[in-house]
Structure formats: C-alpha cells, structure tokens
Amino acid sequence: MIISRRATLAGAAIAAASAGLPGLARAQSKQAVVGTWGGDYGELLRQNIDVPMMQPQGIEILQDVANADPRKTKMLAERQARRGTMDVSCLSDTDMNMMAAQNTLETLDTSRLKRAGTIVQALRKPYAIPHIYSALVLLYNPDKVTTPPTSFADMWDPKYRGRVGFSDILYSTNTFAAAMAGGGGFSDYKPGQAKLMELRSLDAKVYPSNEALAAALKGEEVWMTPMWLARGFMWQKASIPLRHVVPSEGAYAIVFEAGIPKNSRSKDQAYAYLDAMLQPQAQTAFADRMGYLPTVTDATLPPEIAKQISLTEAEQARLRAPDYDYLLRAHGEILDFWNKQFKA
Amino acid sequence: MAALVLPAGILVLLLLVAPLLLLFRISLNLFSPTEMMVEATTAANYFQAVQDPYYRQVLLTTLAVALGSTLLTLGLGFPAAYWLARMQGRAKSFFTILVIFPLLVGNVVRAAGWLALLGNGGAINAALLGLGIVAAPLPLLYNTGAVVAGIVAVVLPYMILTLSAVIEGIPRQAEEAAANLGAKPLAVFRRVVLPLALPGVVAGCVLVFVLCMNTYASAVLLGGPQFKMMAPAVYDQFVRGNNWPFGAALAFILLGFTLVLTVAGSAVLSRRYRR
Numbered sequence: 001m002i003i004s005r006r007a008t009l010a011g012a013a014i015a016a017a018s019a020g021l022p023g024l025a026r027a028q029s030k031q032a033v034v035g036t037w038g039g040d041y042g043e044l045l046r047q048n049i050d051v052p053m054m055q056p057q058g059i060e061i062l063q064d065v066a067n068a069d070p071r072k073t074k075m076l077a078e079r080q081a082r083r084g085t086m087d088v089s090c091l092s093d094t095d096m097n098m099m100a101a102q103n104t105l106e107t108l109d110t111s112r113l114k115r116a117g118t119i120v121q122a123l124r125k126p127y128a129i130p131h132i133y134s135a136l137v138l139l140y141n142p143d144k145v146t147t148p149p150t151s152f153a154d155m156w157d158p159k160y161r162g163r164v165g166f167s168d169i170l171y172s173t174n175t176f177a178a179a180m181a182g183g184g185g186f187s188d189y190k191p192g193q194a195k196l197m198e199l200r201s202l203d204a205k206v207y208p209s210n211e212a213l214a215a216a217l218k219g220e221e222v223w224m225t226p227m228w229l230a231r232g233f234m235w236q237k238a239s240i241p242l243r244h245v246v247p248s249e250g251a252y253a254i255v256f257e258a259g260i261p262k263n264s265r266s267k268d269q270a271y272a273y274l275d276a277m278l279q280p281q282a283q284t285a286f287a288d289r290m291g292y293l294p295t296v297t298d299a300t301l302p303p304e305i306a307k308q309i310s311l312t313e314a315e316q317a318r319l320r321a322p323d324y325d326y327l328l329r330a331h332g333e334i335l336d337f338w339n340k341q342f343k344a
Numbered sequence: 345m346a347a348l349v350l351p352a353g354i355l356v357l358l359l360l361v362a363p364l365l366l367l368f369r370i371s372l373n374l375f376s377p378t379e380m381m382v383e384a385t386t387a388a389n390y391f392q393a394v395q396d397p398y399y400r401q402v403l404l405t406t407l408a409v410a411l412g413s414t415l416l417t418l419g420l421g422f423p424a425a426y427w428l429a430r431m432q433g434r435a436k437s438f439f440t441i442l443v444i445f446p447l448l449v450g451n452v453v454r455a456a457g458w459l460a461l462l463g464n465g466g467a468i469n470a471a472l473l474g475l476g477i478v479a480a481p482l483p484l485l486y487n488t489g490a491v492v493a494g495i496v497a498v499v500l501p502y503m504i505l506t507l508s509a510v511i512e513g514i515p516r517q518a519e520e521a522a523a524n525l526g527a528k529p530l531a532v533f534r535r536v537v538l539p540l541a542l543p544g545v546v547a548g549c550v551l552v553f554v555l556c557m558n559t560y561a562s563a564v565l566l567g568g569p570q571f572k573m574m575a576p577a578v579y580d581q582f583v584r585g586n587n588w589p590f591g592a593a594l595a596f597i598l599l600g601f602t603l604v605l606t607v608a609g610s611a612v613l614s615r616r617y618r619r
Contacts (some may be wrong), residue, residue: 330377
C-alpha cells in the first residue's frame, strides 16, 4: 500500500485541528480547572461557588473530580510540564504540604486575594488558602458504649473486642490515634505500631472506605472509630447513632486547603476562585451540609449547627496541626506498617 | 504491505512501548521521601521487592488467584462454548449476544453488583436472615472466594467466545466417526474434541490468565482492605506511597511473571497434545 500525499495532508490537518481545539476553547471563554473530590464536596463547590460566584464573573469552572491520591500523583507527574492541567488543587493540609515540598505549588500573592485579611491567623500558609477545617475525634455508638469514652485509649478496652472499626484510607490518622494511646505524639508515631498490633489481636476491623465504615456503624457491626468531627456530623444527620468526644490525648486538626499549581494556565481565574472559596456564604454552606468549620473570621454559623460542630474553647486551644515534616519523612513507614503488619 | 501495520505500530510505539521504557527507567531510580525520586541506575527496588516476604506473598496470592480463576473459567466455559458452537440459526445469535452482554457493564459497576449481593446487608444475607436460616450475616464478602467469583464473572465471556470460535471449526463428522468406531462420549471428548480445540484452549487460557493477573477492581472492591494482589499493590506504591521507583519495579515483576508463565504454559500445552 502506498500512502498518498492527499491522505497524509488530510491526516495532518485533522491532527493539527484537534491539537489546536482545546486552546481555542480556552481562549473564547475564561475557564479554570479545579481539582476536587466528587460527592458532597464537589457538589457544594458547584452550588455555592462555581455557579453563583464564578459564572457572573464570566469564568467557567470545570471540575476535575478525583480522590486526593490520584490528584497528588497528577501534580507530581505534571510538575516538569510547562502547562499543567489544573488551575486550583484542593487537598488536605498534610497532602498540600507534601505537594509544596515537591515544588508543585505557587507561592500565593496575598495582594491578589481580596479576602486574605479575613483568614484565621493560625491557618495561614504561604502556598495555600484554608477552605474548611475539622478535628479528629473518637466517634462512638451511645447505645452500645454506655460509659462515654474520654480518650483514644478506650478503644483498647477488652469490652469492645471486635467493635472497633477503622477506615483503610485514614491509615495515617488511625496510626496517630494508636500512637497517642501508646504515649507517642505528633512527631512520634512509633508507639502506635505496638498498640495497633494489640488492637489487631482484639479483632479490630478495617473497612475499605469511609462509606463502608459508615454502613458498619449504622448496622452496629462496630461501635467506635477515630474520625473527623465533620464526618460524624454528616453521619448523625443520616441517622447513624453516634456521639463524639475530643480525645484527652490530643486534638488533631485537619484543614482542607486550596492551592494554585505552578504551571496553572489561568492564574487570574485561580486567584478569583480562591477568593470565592473564602466568602462567608460559601463557608457557611459547607458547615451546614458537611459540618466543617469556617476558616475566615467573618462567617457566622447558625447557632443550631455551631453547637453540633464547634469545639469548646478548651478544645480549640488544644487543637494542633500535624507535624508535616515528620509525616513527610515517616509516611512511607506508616503506610508500610499499616499494610504489611497491621492488615496482614 | 508493511505500511498496513504502520498506524497500529506507531500507536503501540507511542502509547505502550515508550511509556514502558520510561517506567523501566523509573524502576532503576531511588525513592526519597522528601525529593520523591533520585536519579540512579540500580536494581535495588527489584531486590527489595523479591526479598520482602510481604510482596512474595502478594505475588503468590496473585498467581494462585489467577491460576485458579483461569482453570475455573475453563471448566465453566468449555461446556457452554461447545453448546454454543453446535447451535444453529437464530438461537445461536441470541445466545452469543447473551454471552457478550456482561461485557457491556464496566468492572467497577459489576463489582458494585456483587457488593449488593454479598454484603452483610446484601441480598443473600438478607434472605438467609429473613428465613431464619442464619442468626448473623455470613461473611461472604472480603475474601478470596468473593474475588474469584468476581473475576470469573468478568473473564468468562472471553473464554466462551474464544473457545466456541475454535470448536465451530471442528467438523461434527469427526465426532460422529469416533462414536461410530465405538468411542464413548468421554473418549470422544478426550481423544477428538479436546485435542482439536487445543488452540482455542491455549488462546482462551492465555487471554484469561493475563486479565486475571492484572485484576484491580475486583481485588480491591471484593477482596477488601486485607486482600492484596499485585495490581493494587502497584497502585498503592504509586499513588498512596508516592514511591514511583518501587511501584515501577513491582509492575515489571508482575509483567515478567505474566509473560514467562503465559509463554511457558502455552508451550507445554501445545507440545503435550501435539503428540
């Protein structure tokens, strides 16, 4: 067979046209790609930010929906590329710190963020804005666990053999809870290993996802789990019998943040998006539906919700961010132990 | 004539060979928690994987599940393929479509179906509990059995279609002649049908075995967090651990084992029945 000149030209034309098309589309209307979780988080972004706040500015938001791990992998894979595929990336504080350490994130120019001044002081970072936050608590079923627990250590009570459940994806915070119960700390998860093995012999159960764990809590298969307060709030709303306690050993904060990848192609739109995420009405919407706390000083919560999801002043004072540098170095070991020893 | 393979060849070169070479290069690098990847030329990741009892166990589980599922699929698929191959007319088209039908549903969706069936609150347990046959839900999910069931349901159509295409080519008269000469049905199957269908058996088994070795969705969703096969272990290293070099090494070990076993397996089978 001979490839004719005409066929070659036609093929080249099609290739050129299709390669040029995405660029053309971007040029016509202002667009930004936001890397986010799906489910409630993505939906709330759409309802409270993408449509009511960005559309009037003539900015079309495209959500790139995935879990945090694939999003991190994508950022790492693209970090050498001149033009990235994401303009805003949403991640937890620990993950965001890891991505900043890998040099994938823009240092934010606060003069381009109108709302920068309203961010809670303790949550400010050079590479990301805080979007919402919550605390790690111990959730328990009050019908089954009749003496309310006070600490992570209560999970090791032989009374609760086979009734402690873990979400597999929260291996790091699960190990943290065990470490705290074993006398470790924010910068020392080592004691968690022996404690986890102890809990393993007490038939602790591991569920593949938060949703599977929720189903097990609902079916009263397990009665206790370390979890984000906000998740506990959502699950209570879904009529799963649950109460929470901020464990006496320590209060671990989780902040969900948003940053701009260095190779974003629409930085102006990305800054506008971060600004919108900090607007009080968007912040309250997340509190109302998902139970996360606002990260700006001027967002007020309806008292009913505030009562359920807020921390007392004493709890708030004990709240601490994880030791990011320690986690960056120890992450591999924590994951290996969780997979190879605890779950084996 | 060579130009005919050019488009496919270029595609394979760009989308398969080039990434594989890149992946191989990555597998020779070293991991660093702070820098992620440090340029190096070392086989350390391969040694680490082979020396670690955990990954040896993961590989063994993968081999056992893949081999078991392939044999089970062959056992279930052969009679169905034979029946389909000997069918005539409209019924044949109807049943062929029926065999293809499960392929229209993605693996994840299919696994979700199994979850709804086998879960503690799933259909089977709900029925057993409702009828008072059991007092507590049976642990049907998150074990090897559930994974094998999930995999077999995925790969069975491939086996049936491959086998029936070959069996169709075996003339009916060959079987009739053997029966005429006094062979019992089992002897006809063993001495006539099976040897003639062997190319199909080999092709079907290779296809199915490769798919089984690379199982991801069924292993993760039906095996649960404690069950590990190679593909999820590779994903874990890349995506959860950010350890690309080690993940790449695991991927090549999986690729190597799959390649060696399929080549060796088909060679042994073909030689055995050629005699």
